[in-house]
Amino acid sequence: MVWENFNSIDDVKHIEQEYDIVVVGGGTAGPMAAIKAKEKNPALNILLLDKANVKRSGAISMGMDGLNNAVIPGHATPEQYTKEITIANDGIVNQAAVYAYAKNSFATIEQLDRWGVKFEKDETGDYAVKKVHHMGSYVLPMPEGHDIKKVLYRQLKRAKISITNRIVSTRLLTDDEGAVNGVLGFDCRTADFHVIRAKAVILCCGAAGRLGLPASGYLMGTYENPTNAGDGYAMAYHAGAELANLECFQINPLIKDYNGPACAYVTGPLGGYTANNKGERFIECDYWSGQMMWEFYQELEGGNGPVFLKLDHLAEETIQNIETILHSNERPSRGQFHANRGTDYREKMVEMHISEIGFCSGHSASGVWVNEHAETSVKGLYSAGDMAAVPHNYMLGAFTYGWFAGVNAADYVAERVHSDLNAEQVANEKQRVYAPLLREQGLPPAQVEYKLRRFVNDYLQPPKVTKKMEIGLERFAMIEQDIEQIKANNPHELMRAMEVSVIRDCAEMAARASLFRKESRWGLYHYRVDYPKRNDNEWFYHCHLKKDAHGNMVSFKRAVEPYLIHLNAQEEIAYQGLRLKVANS
Amino acid sequence: MAQQQQSIFFRSNAPVTVDEEKCTAHKGCTVCVEVCPMDLLAIHPETNKAFMQFDECWYCMPCETDCPTGAVKVEIPYLLR
Numbered sequence: 001m002v003w004e005n006f007n008s009i010d011d012v013k014h015i016e017q018e019y020d021i022v023v024v025g026g027g028t029a030g031p032m033a034a035i036k037a038k039e040k041n042p043a044l045n046i047l048l049l050d051k052a053n054v055k056r057s058g059a060i061s062m063g064m065d066g067l068n069n070a071v072i073p074g075h076a077t078p079e080q081y082t083k084e085i086t087i088a089n090d091g092i093v094n095q096a097a098v099y100a101y102a103k104n105s106f107a108t109i110e111q112l113d114r115w116g117v118k119f120e121k122d123e124t125g126d127y128a129v130k131k132v133h134h135m136g137s138y139v140l141p142m143p144e145g146h147d148i149k150k151v152l153y154r155q156l157k158r159a160k161i162s163i164t165n166r167i168v169s170t171r172l173l174t175d176d177e178g179a180v181n182g183v184l185g186f187d188c189r190t191a192d193f194h195v196i197r198a199k200a201v202i203l204c205c206g207a208a209g210r211l212g213l214p215a216s217g218y219l220m221g222t223y224e225n226p227t228n229a230g231d232g233y234a235m236a237y238h239a240g241a242e243l244a245n246l247e248c249f250q251i252n253p254l255i256k257d258y259n260g261p262a263c264a265y266v267t268g269p270l271g272g273y274t275a276n277n278k279g280e281r282f283i284e285c286d287y288w289s290g291q292m293m294w295e296f297y298q299e300l301e302g303g304n305g306p307v308f309l310k311l312d313h314l315a316e317e318t319i320q321n322i323e324t325i326l327h328s329n330e331r332p333s334r335g336q337f338h339a340n341r342g343t344d345y346r347e348k349m350v351e352m353h354i355s356e357i358g359f360c361s362g363h364s365a366s367g368v369w370v371n372e373h374a375e376t377s378v379k380g381l382y383s384a385g386d387m388a389a390v391p392h393n394y395m396l397g398a399f400t401y402g403w404f405a406g407v408n409a410a411d412y413v414a415e416r417v418h419s420d421l422n423a424e425q426v427a428n429e430k431q432r433v434y435a436p437l438l439r440e441q442g443l444p445p446a447q448v449e450y451k452l453r454r455f456v457n458d459y460l461q462p463p464k465v466t467k468k469m470e471i472g473l474e475r476f477a478m479i480e481q482d483i484e485q486i487k488a489n490n491p492h493e494l495m496r497a498m499e500v501s502v503i504r505d506c507a508e509m510a511a512r513a514s515l516f517r518k519e520s521r522w523g524l525y526h527y528r529v530d531y532p533k534r535n536d537n538e539w540f541y542h543c544h545l546k547k548d549a550h551g552n553m554v555s556f557k558r559a560v561e562p563y564l565i566h567l568n569a570q571e572e573i574a575y576q577g578l579r580l581k582v583a584n585s
Numbered sequence: 586m587a588q589q590q591q592s593i594f595f596r597s598n599a600p601v602t603v604d605e606e607k608c609t610a611h612k613g614c615t616v617c618v619e620v621c622p623m624d625l626l627a628i629h630p631e632t633n634k635a636f637m638q639f640d641e642c643w644y645c646m647p648c649e650t651d652c653p654t655g656a657v658k659v660e661i662p663y664l665l666r
Contacts, residue, residue: 029639050620052622053619053620053621053622054622055619055620055647056620056622056647056651057622058620058622061622061645061647062645062646062650164618176656188624189624200623216665218662218664218665219641220623220635220641220642220643220662221643221662221664221665222643225622225645226622226623226641226645227622257665258661258665259665331645332646333645333659333661335662337661337665337666340661340666429641441589441590441592442590444592453598485618492624492638492639495624497639498664508639516591540647
């Protein structure tokens with residue numbers, strides 16, 4: 001049965017709008033980009049589009065319990081931070097991009113502080129920075145970080161940013177010179193089709209968080225907010241943008257089944273730590289890196305497994321403090337989960353597991369390539385946040401690069417006029433988007449998604465095996481055909497159907513990027529069984545991926561930019577010996 | 586006549602439930618519907634109260650936290666409980 005409200009594509013309501021800048025995604029980077037663009041040039045018309053509702057969208061919908069990468073004078077320097085991330089990411093970084101973040105990190109904190117975001121301070125009023133990383137101190141707790149979205153929303157209203165919620169953006173439009181000149185999407189409640197002309201677009205769509213299937217088998221039990229299906233990665237790819245180091249997957253250590261962070265960053269400075277089944281530490285440093293995940297994976301699968309978060313040795317007062325922070329921020333249903341299972345931090349260690357795979361530069365390095373101005377390789381297209389390839393950028397990096405994107409896009413559009421839309425691009429996309437709604441019968445989106453993501457686990461999850469990934473590509477090609485058979489019963493299911501196609505695109509990118517880099521790097525993130533060694537001679541490069549002029553997915557090497565901050569030989573290997581010596585014996 | 590495609594609808598236990606006595610959707614409140622990142626809640630056309638329409642819950646809590654009358658309750662989805 002065709003959805004009751006229309007029988008043919010001619011019944012679709014067609015809404016055309018025009019803005020100077022469209023920001024896609026109202027989570028973390030997006031609001032900052034919109035506000036800073038407007039501050040830069042108050043005459044600009046700026047639209048913030050969100051698939052959900054800006055009030056509670058994105059990775060920080062329920063707040064955040066701390067900053068993971070605060071570079072605060074007196075505690076850390078931009079040079080030291082750049083060095084730390086270079087080493088944590090096995091040398092493959094554009095230091096200019098990391099350094100630009102580091103130099104502006106403190107200005108972003110001060111901006112958020114002025115807006116009313118609360119950070120932990122000591123008795124002298126100084127920021128209470130903690131050490132979690134291997135070398136420097138960059139962790140700043142936010143015990144009252146639960147209202148960060150409210151603070152952002154207030155600033156969006158004050159800046160008079162236009163907001164449209166519940167729009168699923170599906171493709172970017174490009175003009176004759178290849179510059180981005182619009183966004184296409186549809187309303188997930190009414191199915192109205194939106195054509196939005198823009199002089200520049202800023203993509204802030206978050207991670208590709210629905211790539212792998214969580215070990216629980218529950219589709220939406222993902223680490224990332226499942227709204228972040230990878231839409232930004234797919235839109236950037238189809239617009240011709242280069243994506244960088246996608247094979248550096250996101251894999252995180254999480255609370256088993258609940259699949260939220262165990263938050264060793266919060267508990268570490270208070271005395272908690274990651275332990276094996278004997279309650280012993282096995283890693284020196286809980287900071288999430290490929291090498292840390294490698295040791296985590298070894299312990300999980302070995303005789304000392306599984307892995308736990310150990311808090312049961314802490315004082316009552318400390319545990320109450322931990323409960324207050326962890327059960328009211330970021331993933332507040334955590335307390336309920338533990339209560340259901342009878343897990344009391346005082347008595348039991350918390351069982352941990354590893355997450356499904358995903359793309360996320362906020363945590364690893366897999367993203368749409370951007371330079372230190374938040375420009376992608378496509379003219380008029382900017383990106384920031386988890387989807388933009390600035391390694392280990394986290395929430396504060398999303399805000400900082402959102403700021404860069406807003407200011408630079410505002411400057412860019414000052415010189416631009418709207419270019420003509422390509423009618424064929426619009427018509428083709430309209431056909432593609434509405435096909436599942438107009439089909440009489442067909443496959444349910446959730447079943448196709450389940451099968452696709454199970455294949456992702458079967459064939460792409462590290463340890464990576466060449467033949468498995470090749471079979472994976474065959475399976476993803478078959479899913480492409482299944483997508484042609486999906487039937488959506490209503491606009492909500494149409495949103496899920498479009499997400500399946502996004503996830504499929506990301507799965508193919510993940511397989512091809514992983515096959516291209518014929519070495520192992522980043523610990524577990526890119527461990528290739530048939531190329532088990534790191535090979536700097538042949539692979540000390542960024543690996544980029546894009547859609548070429550013939551529509552093919554191609555991979556190629558890009559030289560690593562000359563370092564601005566040099567490392568000495570001892571620093572280079574600092575993240576390679578994370579396993580505690582005593583646990584080795 | 587040849588075989589026709591047929592759909593079967595799977596049953597699911599909704600993790601988000603609403604106390605209809607406390608819910609003020611009939612007076613125009615749509616807070617929980619607006620804040621759900623996954624767009625899973627709706628106002629029922631017959632009861633005029635909020636309810637969970639789609640089972641794709643991330644147990645993230647804005648619907649419960651932001652409800653002005655405490656009518657919404659989020660349970661961890663059964664598969665993860």
